[in-house]
Amino acid sequence: MTTKAKASSVGKRASQSIVDVFRREQRNLLIRLVLLAVLVLVLGQSAVSWFALDGFEQELDPQLHQKATVVGNALAEQFTYATEELEIPVQGLVGVEEYFESVLMANDDIKYLSLFDDSGNLLFVSGISRGEMNEIMQAIENDEVQAHSYGSAVGAHFDSVFEVSGGNGANSELHVGVSSERVRSHLREIFLEVITIVVICWLVTFEFLLFFIVARVEKPMETIWRIMSEGARGKFSSWLPVRSSDEIGQLITSFNRTLYDLRHRYSDFVFDVKETQDAQIDSTISEKIEEIHHQVRRRFQFEKGRIMQIEAADRIRVPLFLFIFSEELTRSFLPLYIQKYAPTDLMLSTELMIGLPITLFMVAAMIATPLGGGFVDRVGVKKVFLTGTVLALIGFVGNFYAQGYVDLVLFRVLTGIGYGLVFIASESWVSQNARRHSRASATGVFVAAVFAGIICGPPIGGILADRFGFEATFLFSASLAVISGLFIFQVFGQSEKAEEDSNQKRTRPALILGFKGWLTLLTDLRFVSVLIFAAIPGKMMVAGFVAYLVPLYLNDLGHNEPSIGRILMLYGIATLLCLTIGARFADRTEKYGTMVSLGTIVAGLGCLAALLSNVYIDPTTAVVLAIASLGVGHALTLTSQNSIIQQVAERYRYTLGRASVIGAYRLCERFGMVAGPMIAVALISGFGYVGAIVGFGVILIGLISLFVITNLTRANTPMETEVGLANE
């Protein structure tokens, strides 16, 4: 290596590291910006929620008291009628406690009802024992009460008194008790619901903020750095496409002008050199000039420029998020909605009739995924994504107008096909646009969008369904699908067209993987090992553990539905929080296989922690621990799994088609979803709930050990081929 070359390589390295430093700084700036925005939002929301809750608390007590008053007055009137009008002696009243019971049943805020005669003897009481009632009366008589404007707080109760006038002037007393514990538990419930909403707001804001910052600021700036680092190497030939007229757009415009002016000056300079050279009679001088001109041309390059494409993997994020969100809106009430239409006069059980549309939806999505992969390889991402949104849109609107069970099932299937198409289109887009060194980060975008949709959809859908009804919520889903489709138009600007066209010319693989294609894939050790030891177990955990075992177990432990929902949300939130870290780490080390193993081990250990339940931790904590570890584990593995598959897809992109490989992978992976609940049932019936959770942990760790072994036995071939490729 010559000194000159060495020097230039040193300079190259130096400029590279400067760019890296600048880049890191800038990333920090953006992260700080997003964090600041979210922090402000969280603080604001917390303050508002706090005040709202406080106000609610102040509002709730008098309201409960008001309820006690309404009930008390109505009852007192009834008793007065019986004793005064009908002249029934208060001691002779019949069925009073049964009557009280029915009132308590209809008003669960009211804790007890009791009736005393004129000399203060307790005649009838419901809701609490006679002993407890007498204690309360004792406390009132001894003045051991906190007086409120609306009653007396005695221990855990608010007691209100109502007069019942008897015919002979002997007045009896009716006591209505509201449990203050009920008030507190109401508040706790509301507090948790407010937190849920705040977290969802936070996620939605984060999604959109990140999208705009990445698409509008970060990516254009990154491209400018790339051009500047080219400039540091003497290359001034590229330019940037202008996509907006905002500050960044203006910067790009002036940057392009600078580059243009430089090129212009250089061509003037070349012209002058030519002039001077031609004017020389002495050939040695002419050769000298030629030599110098050559040196300049070698160091600076102004011609053969190209448009620097702005990296686009992230841009699928918002449309995908919106689409997943639209489908997930229906998740919370779908079984109830189906039950409304399910025919009851058939031989089949209602559970089966409710399960059928949900299963068919999954089957439709499952079939559409590999098919959609084939289509993506032929007609491009945009058309497949749009077809998917249109099918889903028809499905949603159809469900709004559905008249019977058959319509309902058909439209659900249509939405399922759309879902499968959008899914594979988005994933193909990410794999097409991911650079080699940031594969995991790029797939992280895809996974994050899906998870954000899965987390935000059901609670919001539940609220919408509660307010507007099941059918109307389908219209909200339809509108979201439309907006998602419109975003796709924005994502696929004019520039992508050329790329897609060239894609089309290059690749024309078969629409559906043939026997040969499957054979190629299923003998590819990397493909198969990731599939069997990581992907299928992962899906098994989602379907069998998160969606099946945990709700049943928590219900068994006495949790109500909202509480179960919140614990399940932990899985998604844990995944989402750790996703970026996992992806960054995977990209830096490029040890995707190690990340897959690590994540699965975390998940497995989390499940094994259930062994400690009832000994060191209570059962609910064990479940929470298992769910959270599963979320963290999946955050670590998912992006790396996808990266490995993308590498495989990259290898077969001209023979099988990139999207077809991914589609095939997704299809196989879903066997885990089918197997999950069955395995859960078998484990639960064999070992009980705790045993089943431990069993899942054992399965995970056992399979991942096999994965590690297969990877070690062919230590020379695995990821290194890809690293080698990347270094070319």
Next chain:
Amino acid sequence: MSNHNKTQKILLTVFLVLAFGITSLSSAMEPEDVPGFTRPFYVFAVLWRGETEVEAGFREYFSQRGIPVRMTVRSLELDRGNAPPIIEEIRRTKPDLVYTWGTGTTLSILGPLNPEEPEKFVQDIPGMFVLVAYPISAKIVQSFENTGRPVTGVSFLASIESQLKAIVDYGKFQKIAVIYDETSSNSRINVESLKESAPELGLELVVLPVPLGENGKPDPEKLTELIQTAKNEGAQLLYMGPDSFITRHGDAFTSEAIAVGLPTFASTQAPLNGSRAMFGLVSDYHTLGKLAATQAEKILVDKQNPQDLPVVSLSRFKLWINIDVAREVMMYPPMDMIAIADFKTSPQN
């Protein structure tokens, strides 16, 4: 982007328009006004023992709706032998509708479903009955849905099940007794249904037919003895069905029952008004009359064939409690019944 917004707006508008279109299409129009009448409709009413609240409700409905109705009222005065001259009068005056009160009246005037001598009855004029306890068993109609002849009516009894339910809800009764006229088909049918339903509600039933006198009719002198028998058998309550004989002697019957500490439950309104029954689950006669009038309106104004009109019944019944009797026998109604019952006092008070 503005283009996208526009598309979005248009799509949302389309949804809304479609949604409203569907809902507005489904709302139905209600026919409102009654066309001018050239002459009043003519209803010929034949009663059993004079006018009741049913006829009052019947008239009130028409006057409220502004439908002119002329009514001729005749009464059999408790004797089916008085029927022939009234039938003669009906044939002569040709009314638009014949209205009959009670099983006996209906059978005397309109006759049974397929009479052996049809010329003895009014068969060619639309007929409508009220206060017939068991029109099918009495062979007046084929079934409630399809009467099988140009006659329809309104049913007035609450089902035996809901009557027994009211009894069980009132108090912890375990054994009830029914004293009845076994010559009356209504009573026999009623007792049969009681025998069937009482065990289902955990009630034991004591059945006591009134012995017949020399004239072949039930002997009122025997009632006191029967009440005592019921008491001795351990009955805690007397059941009073749609039985004209017991109803006629209602006051004495219920008073004597109270004397031995037995309250009475009534399934029709008459004993509650004219006797000392403690409680009952009955149709409100006034409302019943209005229901009958809606049937008559379909026949008179809409010119519908009564044969196409099913026999209808009220969907709500009245729980009556005579609080004086309850006080006397020291059996106060439970609080949840007080909340829904209508209270009255004894005729004496």
